[in-house]
Amino acid sequence: MNEQHPIRPSLLTTVAVCAALTLVATGCARGEDDAAAPASDGGGEGQAQVLDEAASGDETCSAADHGIEGFDLTDKKVGFSQSEAESNPFRITETQSIKDEAEERGVDLITSNAQSDFAQQISDVQDLMSQGAEVLIIAPLNSDGWKPVLDAAEADSVPIITVDRPINGTACADFVTFIGSDFVEQGRRAADQMIDTLGGEGEIAILLGAPGNNVTTDRTDGFVERIEAEAPDVEIVFEQSGDFTREGGQSVTEQLIQSEPDIDGIYAQNDEMGIGAVTALNGAGKEPGDVAIVTVDGTEAAVEHIVDGWISAVVESNPRFGPLAFEAAEAFGAGEEVGTNLIITDREYDAANAEEELSNAY
Ligand code: GYE
Numbered sequence: 001m002n003e004q005h006p007i008r009p010s011l012l013t014t015v016a017v018c019a020a021l022t023l024v025a026t027g028c029a030r031g032e033d034d035a036a037a038p039a040s041d042g043g044g045e046g047q048a049q050v051l052d053e054a055a056s057g058d059e060t061c062s063a064a065d066h067g068i069e070g071f072d073l074t075d076k077k078v079g080f081s082q083s084e085a086e087s088n089p090f091r092i093t094e095t096q097s098i099k100d101e102a103e104e105r106g107v108d109l110i111t112s113n114a115q116s117d118f119a120q121q122i123s124d125v126q127d128l129m130s131q132g133a134e135v136l137i138i139a140p141l142n143s144d145g146w147k148p149v150l151d152a153a154e155a156d157s158v159p160i161i162t163v164d165r166p167i168n169g170t171a172c173a174d175f176v177t178f179i180g181s182d183f184v185e186q187g188r189r190a191a192d193q194m195i196d197t198l199g200g201e202g203e204i205a206i207l208l209g210a211p212g213n214n215v216t217t218d219r220t221d222g223f224v225e226r227i228e229a230e231a232p233d234v235e236i237v238f239e240q241s242g243d244f245t246r247e248g249g250q251s252v253t254e255q256l257i258q259s260e261p262d263i264d265g266i267y268a269q270n271d272e273m274g275i276g277a278v279t280a281l282n283g284a285g286k287e288p289g290d291v292a293i294v295t296v297d298g299t300e301a302a303v304e305h306i307v308d309g310w311i312s313a314v315v316e317s318n319p320r321f322g323p324l325a326f327e328a329a330e331a332f333g334a335g336e337e338v339g340t341n342l343i344i345t346d347r348e349y350d351a352a353n354a355e356e357e358l359s360n361a362y
Pocket residue numbers: 084088090164165215244269270271272296297317
């Protein structure tokens with residue numbers, strides 16, 4: 001649909017169209033093509049990201065709107081700042097996807113990893129700029145606290161694309177676009193799976209993600225909203241942060257087993273914490289299926305735990321940001337309108353499809 005058709009303001013209302021088109025040219029078409037084609041990015045054969053046109057909305061930003069001169073992306077050095085340590089497959093796959101796409105396009109890329117230290121990430125991004133990065137792709141650790149970077153980027157006319165977590169600020173002033181999942185919806189889908197597995201009744205715990213970013217709050221809000229609306233007999237009796245890490249998930253679950261030995265379900269806000277929970281439950285003598293576990297991400301290890309019966313369901317969060325991030329940067333540089341909130345679709349794994357869909361996991 002409308003392949004070469006950039007969004008024009010006069011069309012904005014009728015063009016709920018392809019928010020993607022946003023990502024202009026290939027944006028709309030890419031989704032359908034890639035649904036069938038194996039991705040060449042990180043995470044093996046997994047499916048590339050596909051935009052959810054309706055969820056993405058129709059707000060756009062062009063270089064002119066942003067007050068930045070147009071450019072040819074192939075002439076630019078791109079800086080990528082990773083937030084968390086790459087012990088989590090989400091991070092490994094995300095970074096690899098960015099690197100693969102840069103290589104495929106022949107774009108010069110420099111990278112950094114803040115190892116979950118926010119002050120480090122701020123100085124990493126400043127370093128990327130002093131090493132000559134003229135376009136930034138940032139996977140932010142926290143959503144607030146970016147002012148020093150935003151000011152420096154503005155002073156140097158460096159466009160910022162944020163991926164996987166947003167930066168709180170004003171689109172097309174502080175950054176060009178956010179590309180990522182609908183985290184509230186992920187929470188709702190996790191709740192649906194939990195309600196289903198428990199038959200609408202039981203006591204459950206939430207292993208919260210790291211504080212300070214909206215992924216954790218949104219995955220909580222969507223989950224709680226759906227449980228309250230649909231399952232009055234499901235009671236949330238325990239909530240604690242496992243910091244999005246495997247160790248965190250394990251140690252919080254060990255405490256949970258002490259205080260709530262008969263817990264019926266655990267909603268872990270990412271796979272790494274869910275796998276930590278499995279280790280803790282196993283260590284406490286529980287068997288697969290004794291506790292319903294629902295997680296978010298879609299790592300291979302988690303999807304394998306659906307197959308072996310430990311995990312009931314996994315809501316995907318697709319980290320293969322390379323193609324869309326570079327497409328957005330290219331379109332922005334070329335003077336086109338780019339959607340400021342590019343929301344991707346995520347799949348879901350459960351006992352019915354885990355085995356056959358394992359190749360999409362990362
Ligand atoms: O789910 C989790 C990671 O920000 C969407 O962060 C990302 C989340 C992802 O630690 O595994």
